[in-house]
Amino acid sequence: MAENQQVALMRKARASASIDTQELTSLLWGSERIANERRAAFERVEKALGTYDTTKLPRRYSETSREDQFEQGLEMGKVCLNDMVAFDHEHFVWITPRYNLVNASPFGHKAILFEPSIEHNGTPEQKAKWLPLARAGKILGTYAQTELGHGSFVRGIETIATFDNDADEFVINSPTISSNKFWPAGLGFSTTHGAVMARLIVGDEDYGPHIFLIQLRSVEDGSPMTGIKMGDVGLKLGYNEADNGFASFDHVRIPRSHMLMAHSQLARNGTFTKDPLRAKLSYSVMLLVRSKMPGIFSVQLAQALTIATRYSVVRQQGLGPADALNIEATIIQYKHQHFRLLSLLSKTYAMFFASRICDGEYNKLREMQSKNDHSFLPSVHALTAGLKAYVTSEAVGGAEDARKMCGGHGYMATSGLPDIIGALAGGATFEGENYVLWQQVGRHLLKQLDRLQDGDTVEPHAQYLAGLNNPNEACTAQGEQFLVPDAQLIIFRDRAHRLVLKAHAVVRATGKSPVDAWNEHMILLISASRAHTEYFIVKSFHETISSLPDHTSSGLRDILKKICSLFALSTIINPGSVDALSFVETSGDLPPYLSSPQLDNIRSLANGLLNQLLPEAIVLTDAWDFSDASLCSAIGMYDGNVYENIMRWVEQLPINKNAWENSGVQKGWKNWVDPILKGNVEGKAKL
């Protein structure tokens, strides 16, 4: 059969690249071996799930109800657990076979929250008792902190664990509607145990939130334990594979030994003790999940861009800037599409590499903490908070733009994009609401300036605040100098510095109460936190490039440098950039940091980079090595054969097959359409 137009366009776009896909894949995933093992694991799981053969319509698109989606999540969760045991790997600990954060599995909390919460908060005896059971899957756990009425503000939770001295037990109770535990994955129907946050009450004393291990269901038959009512929260924007659930407790009794007591202890006689230093360790569970999110969300954004890029090189539209060989131009040739796709792609690479550096910092912290040195905690806390907030915001915005770039076809579920967007959309809220996190970063930065004023040292990532340079002094770079890493770094550094200084000045100087001053200048504080994080990302990209493995080819080095420059420069001049004014605003009557000619200079250089990177677009997305099954997209398959792929799936939709088996008439016709046609519905509605 002759190659059709779309397949030919894809082949051509793929052939235009100068770099080797496999080399980049190995760099992204760590090594060629890891990349191959990943691919093999995905293939096995996709075969077990029946999604590997992408000529078949995925169940996700044929069985679409809330109930069906949950059922698919149960199957997916079990298949992944089986594969990790059978082949001894961890590829699905953090992500699902579609690159969602594993919270999208009914068993998602098992390894990333339930076990770590015991690991980090349990005594040696508690760990010895519970961890083997949890790891062996003899019990399935979830972590239940948030309540219907309480999210970020942990101190506000209402569930209570009252100590009954006579029985040596806690009585767990949900005193109000708003105290229903709400949101934990698997809490609805699929887990047997919960690490449940509740206020410890002893006599008249309220010792605040602590973690209690509570059996939720019978391990034998799944029936709920007496006094516990659980269920699902219903359909969501995403993560419908999981039964994010609620639970209310009606005077449920658990032994005293089920309170996790590594940091606080309740003795048999009701005496409460607390070790404030060790309590800092409990933060690191939260940091663990948060530190993983930037990487995962960057990769899921890369999925959306893979779909959009593939579609954009085969979709033709109009007599635009076509090359000589085609009649109609492909949509990637239009500058607005070209600009959005490649600047988003460069941002994805930037965020991904920054997440790698962040991983390293988290590991360093864990190592220090294991030696009881917690001094690095504030730095890593601020870093993960900022990066989590930045990446989750940019990822969902970027994926939504990827969807728009696919026009109508991106609006169909079968494009795969609505599911990706739905999953990414959750990231702004869970594991730390982004605006709460930005404020934590802001608080940290102002403290660093306080320390400087007091002559103290500042933490490594805020070191630039101690510099002697004046960030309000206009940028002096010209022409091609904007392509030099240092020039880019200085622009982002000075901007962050200006904003932090300005925020510090107004918050600390004001005559208002600290709380009111904070609230009044919150927008500025958030901008400062964001600029600080963006500087870290640009810096991380340059550091990644300067520490590439020796064997990296010069071609790949060159392309990565261009992607890095495109990220830095397009961020400055992208009409959609957040806080764009802060790149030029200085102070008082000083000239702007970047002049109009400098901005036009940057625009022109960004345009040049766009042209140089256009031939690499397909390889830059292929390199993530997403399987067709993981993308689950009729318009984003490797072959580029979009129209045939769409129609193949559409023809398998049950709604169509059922109608066609009934002479092409859909079952609602009789009830709803026929009466209109027969009923003389006079449309008085004139236009």
Place this chain on the structure above:
Amino acid sequence: MAENQQVALMRKARASASIDTQELTSLLWGSERIANERRAAFERVEKALGTYDTTKLPRRYSETSREDQFEQGLEMGKVCLNDMVAFDHEHFVWITPRYNLVNASPFGHKAILFEPSIEHNGTPEQKAKWLPLARAGKILGTYAQTELGHGSFVRGIETIATFDNDADEFVINSPTISSNKFWPAGLGFSTTHGAVMARLIVGDEDYGPHIFLIQLRSVEDGSPMTGIKMGDVGLKLGYNEADNGFASFDHVRIPRSHMLMAHSQLARNGTFTKDPLRAKLSYSVMLLVRSKMPGIFSVQLAQALTIATRYSVVRQQGLGPADALNIEATIIQYKHQHFRLLSLLSKTYAMFFASRICDGEYNKLREMQSKNDHSFLPSVHALTAGLKAYVTSEAVGGAEDARKMCGGHGYMATSGLPDIIGALAGGATFEGENYVLWQQVGRHLLKQLDRLQDGDTVEPHAQYLAGLNNPNEACTAQGEQFLVPDAQLIIFRDRAHRLVLKAHAVVRATGKSPVDAWNEHMILLISASRAHTEYFIVKSFHETISSLPDHTSSGLRDILKKICSLFALSTIINPGSVDALSFVETSGDLPPYLSSPQLDNIRSLANGLLNQLLPEAIVLTDAWDFSDASLCSAIGMYDGNVYENIMRWVEQLPINKNAWENSGVQKGWKNWVDPILKGNVEGKAKL
């Protein structure tokens, strides 16, 4: 029963307003009479659909499959048609009972596209034959233009209508996979006739796209006509009540008289004639839908903000800027939430009032065209294109931000927000892809400058381009002057002027071919078009205020002025504003248009407006008069009783009821959970 905390907070927030809700409602909907008629129509339809009693879980959330959602759409479509006939009104011609564009109904194309396409393109005989049938509902029509492979570029469509001279018939055929008609609402299963765009082929001659009336299904029993294969495109991000469908034609024959021949004619002998002047009328069908979208999308954004505002005044979190009466602060008291909510609300009002002015311009055009004067067409075309692109972009972004402002609970389907966002998301693409539209506006603006250079007049909405002022000259306003309408107008006008001049200079001056020059500077062109449109919106708001009905109270006038100022000023300094740099960028070495102190001045004034408008927040959303059923939101009901409302609906979810009827065990337990617990799944995955 004692009033709970949330209900008390809502009552308090509602009582804090200074203006009268009903006065604003009447202003928004046109008059008190119209507002009352609307409300009554919604109430009747909601009762017929069973959604009026909002203690009952809406079917939308209990029956969630693709098939179920379509069935709900059929019922909704029929109930609305019935009500409009029975009570002789037009409230559901453009919107559904949930304020979606009516394309979300399987019968949505009937009155807004099918009938107008006959009205505007049919000969008197054709109109006399078809319109009564269509209006009486004896036939149900859809408008089928886009194809699987062709969207915005109408000239590229592939479906052909070949004239068979012997039979005096057309043979309609789909020659390729990509020529499948794709997307029209109702095309899947629910319409009997289509106004189908196809290329007219006579002998060897291709006369390009024309509209043909084709019977798709039997009016008697709904079976497809011979040679036509139709079906649904599957689940989408939104609009799942409609069967957006596909159709392929296999040599389907229709009489010659079924080509709509008002502007082009094919005689019995195959002679083709065309009236170029009359052909301009065919644009106005497209303009009709496009001119309605800004209003509809603004109102749907108002829905999202109503939900988010109501939630924000009753949701408590943390010990922030609480007032004396509460322990925990409500989230609207946090400046980031306060700023985002009220600046979005001000934008919604601005866009809504602009859509009103746009409606007036469209009506003026239609009146002129009825006298065969088409001179106003380019102006209205550019205006509707720009406003459609602006509003649809801002509306989906704003609704998505409203969702984020509701934290986890906004992520639940039952919040109502995912459906609103899904519906708004379509707007960027359908009825003119936004980036295509921005370019049309840009082309129009450059033409206006060409005309000026040639000494010709320019159209009214681009009149400012003819001004003698130098838009690169720095703004001189200071202090409270930024609250004066003229000062705000000049800032937006000068910015648009600067961008249009700059785009004109680079596109026209370049040595490249016009197509390449256009493509190279496309980002700038789009910025210019957007700034032009934003200026129109600010201007429309001020015009609306200065032409309020005489009986308008001074209190309402004052609040509207503040909302208008908040829109103008917050757009300049909002960290998320698009094209923010263009407010300060001038040219060459000239000082910035706005200095850093001026920007801080604007920030401080915006802060003051935020504080003044905070007590009005609930009334500013109540005034849209959305029924609880139309919002379909557990967290956005009028009473503010969010936690009880959430749990009441959650407990009615079938997935929960089914489990509870089975001793609390969900049916997947046996297949997927039990084997893990019994199967010794060793989680080797260490962290």
